Amino acid sequence: MITDQSHACTTSERLNVLSQVPFFAGLSASELDGINGRTRATWHGDGEAIYRVGESGSCLFVVAAGAVKLVRPSGSGQSVLLEVITPGGSFGALGSSAASCYGETARSMADSCILSLTGADARLILRMYPSVALAALDDLAHRLEKSHQVIRQLSADTVEQRVAATLLRLDEKLRQCGMSEADHPRIPLSRGELASMSGTTAESVSRVMSQWRARRIILSGRRWTTVTDHDALTGMASGAGLG
Numbered sequence: 001m002i003t004d005q006s007h008a009c010t011t012s013e014r015l016n017v018l019s020q021v022p023f024f025a026g027l028s029a030s031e032l033d034g035i036n037g038r039t040r041a042t043w044h045g046d047g048e049a050i051y052r053v054g055e056s057g058s059c060l061f062v063v064a065a066g067a068v069k070l071v072r073p074s075g076s077g078q079s080v081l082l083e084v085i086t087p088g089g090s091f092g093a094l095g096s097s098a099a100s101c102y103g104e105t106a107r108s109m110a111d112s113c114i115l116s117l118t119g120a121d122a123r124l125i126l127r128m129y130p131s132v133a134l135a136a137l138d139d140l141a142h143r144l145e146k147s148h149q150v151i152r153q154l155s156a157d158t159v160e161q162r163v164a165a166t167l168l169r170l171d172e173k174l175r176q177c178g179m180s181e182a183d184h185p186r187i188p189l190s191r192g193e194l195a196s197m198s199g200t201t202a203e204s205v206s207r208v209m210s211q212w213r214a215r216r217i218i219l220s221g222r223r224w225t226t227v228t229d230h231d232a233l234t235g236m237a238s239g240a241g242l243g
Contacts, residue, residue, distance in 0.1 A: 009041060009064045009113035017064040017115070020088035023135045035125060039115040044108040051092075051102050058100040058119030061092040066112025069193075072104040081193040084109070086173045093119065109188060157239075160208050162198040164236035167218070171227045186224045194225070212236075 009017075018024055018032050018039075027035070041064065044050055051057060053072060061068075063085050070082040070091060082104055085091050093100055100119070108114075117125070126133045157165075167187065174185040187194075191202040191209070198205065209225070212218045217233055219226040227233055 011036065013113070014039065014041060014064055014115060017062060017088055021062055021090055022139060023090065023132050025135065026131055027129065031129065035117075038121045038125070039117055042114050042116065044112050044114060046108060046110050048108050050106040050108065050114055052105045053103060054101055056101050058093050058122075060090060060117045060119075060122045061106065062090045062115040062117075063087050064113040064115050066114075067109040068106050068112060068114070069109050069189075070104045070106055079105075080196040081189070082197075084170060084173065084189075086176070092116075093122075159198070159200045159204045160236050161239055162200060163194065163205055163208050164233050166194060166198045167225060167227055168230070168233055168237055171230075184219075184226045184228055186226050188224050190223045 014036050015029075015032055018036055019027075024032060024035060039062075044066075050061065050068065051059075065087060067087075068085040068089075068091065070085065071079045072082055074080050083091075085106075091106055092102070126136065170187045170189070171185065174187065189197075191205045195202045195205045209218060209220055212233070213220055215229075215232070217227070217229040217236075219228055
């Protein structure tokens with residue numbers, strides 16, 4: 001459910017975040033203003049679904065403020081956390097057909113301002129700006145490489161390495177987008193969500209994180225984790241800190 005539209009982000013905030021989207025890098029201020037004019041800004045409260053798996057739609061969404069998690073049901077009926085999207089990040093579809101259905105559920109992780117472009121407007125932008133079309137191809141290649149990297153990690157890396165890499169990536173995202181003013185931002189995910197992103201079980205995540213907590217590498221609560229020793233966790237991710 002979309003909350004009061006009056007809380008949506010301002011025009012200057014929208015233009016600023018659009019300039020950070022890789023698709024639109026290099027566009028002029030007037031071109032960004034034209035794209036902003038085609039976007040719709042909506043405000044979603046913490047935990048609200050922006051769209052659900054199986055719903056028809058072909059919009060491109062951009063996080064202007066807050067954060068969004070993408071989840072997909074597994075064969076066992078459990079939800080698998082695919083990704084966390086922070087300000088400047090996009091999700092949904094760019095220029096897909098009107099008959100598309102969403103393959104995951106997008107849910108706000110905090111009070112969030114979300115910009116959306118319809119499929120028709122996205123396709124028009126692709127035709128108007130060749131640089132956007134090329135950036136979209138680059139983004140697709142990046143996502144494919146990321147998928148291959150995940151497959152390699154699942155087949156070769158230990159549980160400790162995968163969980164450490166996941167925590168470091170999420171910590172970096174939160175730092176870059178300025179979602180936390182603290183030196184050590186909180187990662188607002190449960191053990192199960194971290195497990196699904198790391199390709200392991202919640203029990204395995206709890207085991208390794210208990211060890212790291214005892215060594216003061218992390219702090220954690222029921223649904224949050226804070227990285228306090230980046231060097232040690234980087235060593236874990238590389239395998240140098242194992243054993």
